[in-house]
Amino acid sequence: MSDNDDVQERKATSRTALAFGVTALASIGLAVTYFVLGGQEQLEGVLLALALGGLGFGFVEVAKHLLPQGPYVEEREALPSSDEDTAAFAADFERGEGWLSRRGFLLKMLGLAAGALGVAALFPIRSLGPSPGQSLFRTKWRRGSLVVDEQGEPVGIDTLDVGGAITVFPQGHLEVEDSQTILIRLSRADVVTRPGRELWGPEGYVGFSKVCTHAGCPVGLYQQQFKRLLCPCHQSTFTVADGAQPVFGPATRSLPQLPLMVDEEGMLRARSDYTEPVGPGFWDRGT
Amino acid sequence: MIVKRIVRWFDERLGAARFVRTALNKVFPDHWSFMLGELALYCFVILILTGIYLTFFFTPGTKEVVYNGSYAPLKGVSMSQAYESVLRISFDVRAGLVMRQIHHWSALIFVGAIIAHLMRIFFTGAFRRPRELNWIIGVTLLLLAIANGFTGYSLPDDQLSGTGLRIAYSVVISVPVVGVWSAFLIFGGEFPGNEVLTRFFVIHILIVPAAIAVLLGAHLALLVRQKHTQFRGPSRKERNVVGARLWPTFTAKTLGLFFFVFAACAALGGLAQINPVWIWGPFQPAAVSAGSQPDWYVGWLEGSLRLLPGWELRAFGHEVPNPFFSGVLLPGITFMLLYAWPFLESRFTKENREEHHLLDRPRDRPVRTAIGVAALAFYAVLFIAGGNDVLAARFNVSVNFVTNVLRVSLFVVPVVAGVLTYRLCKELAARSPTAGEPEASPGAELISRTEDGGFVEVEEPARTP
Numbered sequence: 001m002s003d004n005d006d007v008q009e010r011k012a013t014s015r016t017a018l019a020f021g022v023t024a025l026a027s028i029g030l031a032v033t034y035f036v037l038g039g040q041e042q043l044e045g046v047l048l049a050l051a052l053g054g055l056g057f058g059f060v061e062v063a064k065h066l067l068p069q070g071p072y073v074e075e076r077e078a079l080p081s082s083d084e085d086t087a088a089f090a091a092d093f094e095r096g097e098g099w100l101s102r103r104g105f106l107l108k109m110l111g112l113a114a115g116a117l118g119v120a121a122l123f124p125i126r127s128l129g130p131s132p133g134q135s136l137f138r139t140k141w142r143r144g145s146l147v148v149d150e151q152g153e154p155v156g157i158d159t160l161d162v163g164g165a166i167t168v169f170p171q172g173h174l175e176v177e178d179s180q181t182i183l184i185r186l187s188r189a190d191v192v193t194r195p196g197r198e199l200w201g202p203e204g205y206v207g208f209s210k211v212c213t214h215a216g217c218p219v220g221l222y223q224q225q226f227k228r229l230l231c232p233c234h235q236s237t238f239t240v241a242d243g244a245q246p247v248f249g250p251a252t253r254s255l256p257q258l259p260l261m262v263d264e265e266g267m268l269r270a271r272s273d274y275t276e277p278v279g280p281g282f283w284d285r286g287t
Numbered sequence: 288m289i290v291k292r293i294v295r296w297f298d299e300r301l302g303a304a305r306f307v308r309t310a311l312n313k314v315f316p317d318h319w320s321f322m323l324g325e326l327a328l329y330c331f332v333i334l335i336l337t338g339i340y341l342t343f344f345f346t347p348g349t350k351e352v353v354y355n356g357s358y359a360p361l362k363g364v365s366m367s368q369a370y371e372s373v374l375r376i377s378f379d380v381r382a383g384l385v386m387r388q389i390h391h392w393s394a395l396i397f398v399g400a401i402i403a404h405l406m407r408i409f410f411t412g413a414f415r416r417p418r419e420l421n422w423i424i425g426v427t428l429l430l431l432a433i434a435n436g437f438t439g440y441s442l443p444d445d446q447l448s449g450t451g452l453r454i455a456y457s458v459v460i461s462v463p464v465v466g467v468w469s470a471f472l473i474f475g476g477e478f479p480g481n482e483v484l485t486r487f488f489v490i491h492i493l494i495v496p497a498a499i500a501v502l503l504g505a506h507l508a509l510l511v512r513q514k515h516t517q518f519r520g521p522s523r524k525e526r527n528v529v530g531a532r533l534w535p536t537f538t539a540k541t542l543g544l545f546f547f548v549f550a551a552c553a554a555l556g557g558l559a560q561i562n563p564v565w566i567w568g569p570f571q572p573a574a575v576s577a578g579s580q581p582d583w584y585v586g587w588l589e590g591s592l593r594l595l596p597g598w599e600l601r602a603f604g605h606e607v608p609n610p611f612f613s614g615v616l617l618p619g620i621t622f623m624l625l626y627a628w629p630f631l632e633s634r635f636t637k638e639n640r641e642e643h644h645l646l647d648r649p650r651d652r653p654v655r656t657a658i659g660v661a662a663l664a665f666y667a668v669l670f671i672a673g674g675n676d677v678l679a680a681r682f683n684v685s686v687n688f689v690t691n692v693l694r695v696s697l698f699v700v701p702v703v704a705g706v707l708t709y710r711l712c713k714e715l716a717a718r719s720p721t722a723g724e725p726e727a728s729p730g731a732e733l734i735s736r737t738e739d740g741g742f743v744e745v746e747e748p749a750r751t752p
Contacts, residue, residue, distance in 0.1 A: 045557005
């Protein structure tokens with residue numbers, strides 16, 4: 001080893017020692033941070049990084065300057081087994097297989113047993129959840145449900161000014177995901193009712209399911225100026241005045257409209273549940 | 288000699304000295320790109336370490352509780368046990384927040400490292416015979432890493448994770464025939480479901496990590512059995528591996544890498560805030576905000592959900608809704624193609640008749656390289672589309688405009704990128720004096736150390752035929 005190498009090696013040794021020293025100091029710092037300062041996440045992160053970085057630096061120094069560099073050559077033996085080994089393996093396997101195939105009846109019975117047990121073992125999967133039944137076809141809205149806001153306060157015909165929009169639920173079912181409805185007040189001249197929905201929007205109040213028909217996010221952004229509802233997740237856009245039809249983005253269906261009416265006290269109530277499933281499509285939804 | 292006595296004690300019981308000696312002498316090639324897989328491995332170790340710590344404090348419960356911890360803005364707010372326990376970890380468990388943030392950062396780097404590693408394997412043809420099995424295991428590991436990232440992201444039950452779950456639920460119910468039933472069984476009923484957090488917790492901390500650990504073991508076992516690939520170079524041949532031995536040089540090097548990765552994650556975890564769930568607030572089904580983006584590795588799926596126009600199939604009273612195509616079909620095809628790639632390629636190149644231990648330079652495989660770059664461009668556009676609202680706000684244009692531009696880009700950019708890459712590869716290969724051949728370097732000599740510590744010259748022809 002030449003003198004130059006010797007110097008290099010001594011330098012690397014001291015750098016490594018220094019790095020490990022940094023680790024020790026930073027570790028003490030970590031203990032102090034934890035016990036004395038009562039924890040402080042920025043300091044913890046920095047000190048931990050210093051402690052680990054010291055070790056990392058030290059090890060790399062050792063690997064680069066203090067350990068044999070090679071390069072070493074390792075021969076690669078052939079992967080496949082020799083022909084004799086393969087043949088011997090096949091022969092051994094066939095010997096066992098021959099024993100089995102002479103007992104074909106037993107094998108078939110074993111197959112039956114394993115299959116039956118396998119099927120029986122599948123049944124507990126059923127316990128994981130209830131049958132979907134009608135739950136995707138219905139919400140908590142019923143005929144006569146009182147419309148309440150997110151605080152549970154009933155909504156009357158004076159609650160919103162024209163252009164206003166709030167999220168409402170059927171009374172007694174606050175925060176129920178599939179029943180969330182966005183209630184918007186339009187000027188009566190703006191409403192273009194779809195056939196069969198002439199009575200659903202009293203006093204310019206129209207209610208639409210707030211569950212996006214694309215992927216189920218709440219269609220939370222009402223652009224008052226354009227009378228459009230925008231889903232912030234994937235930007236499906238619906239035109240409110242003519243029945244919340246999709247005009248942009250991935251949604252294919254209008255937001256279902258909640259049939260509304262005004263009771264004698266001037267309070268908004270549902271005429272019925274939604275007349276079609278709310279939210280994203282599924283195989284059996286029916287068109 | 289204490290070492291000798293210990294070795295003898297174990298060897299008398301296991302007879303492992305020979306095997307372990309071979310392992311100690313295993314040679315690892317010295318190319319930086321071989322670190323990417325190690326990087327992923329060490330992120331996994333960091334995830335396990337920090338993850339175990341987090342499990343001691345996290346409660347995967349949906350029961351409503353009223354917050355009474357030390358984060359003043361949420362005092363008195365009703366929230367799920369899960370969200371409350373994440374707040375507790377973040378504000379009231381000493382060292383909890385730094386652990387949580389290191390965990391999240393290393394998860395992001397984990398998936399990134401796996402994808403970078405996959406790109407290295409792809410562009411250098413390291414998946415070719417005999418390594419097809421390890422490619423399959425590797426792609427499965429990527430799938431599991433993404434799955435575990437998503438389940439972990441869902442656990443805090445904050446506004447963002449709830450939105451992610453809502454979309455996932457919609458994607459599941461979009462599957463023809465079995466979708467609705469599957470969603471009800473996974474979530475324990477109609478969304479939000481009472482069971483999903485408990486189940487995702489078990490999946491996140493037990494099932495998937497165990498599967499990753501087992502497959503990682505198999506991944507490394509195959510690597511030891513088949514030995515490393517290497518780039519062409521003087522004295523590097525199909526029949527050998529040239530580089531550093533496992534013991535001691537490579538061990539020191541890779542430990543250095545481990546500590547550096549851990550240090551980087553610790554620095555990020557301490558200094559760079561990530562997923563501040565206390566700002567998002569507890570999940571409320573009727574609330575959502577613009578700028579809701581998932582973790583980066585789910586961005587391409589989010590983008591595909593945003594870009595696909597309102598198309599769906601309806602016939603015979605049934606329908607295949609829109610999210611099926613972007614949320615199920617696209618990732619399905621993506622992973623099928625990934626799994627199938629080694630076999631697809633060898634159908635055309637007929638290269639599976641012999642083993643390949645020397646790596647390709649990407650420029651020498653212009654078609655493969657062009658296809659790879661085109662695919663990356665495709666997913667990059669999808670990824671960008673996952674933030675179309677952020678882009679629209681940043682550049683002050685309408686989100687519709689951004690979306691339409693990206694819809695066109697999704698098809699144009701990959702084609703352009705692919706063609707450019709092909710031309711570039713051809714150009715580079717033509718300029719390179721050693722095009723397609725091992726690098727000539729006459730006079731290069733190699734010294735190898737013998738078992739007894741002596742040195743011998745390894746005589747090598749400078750070129751391999």
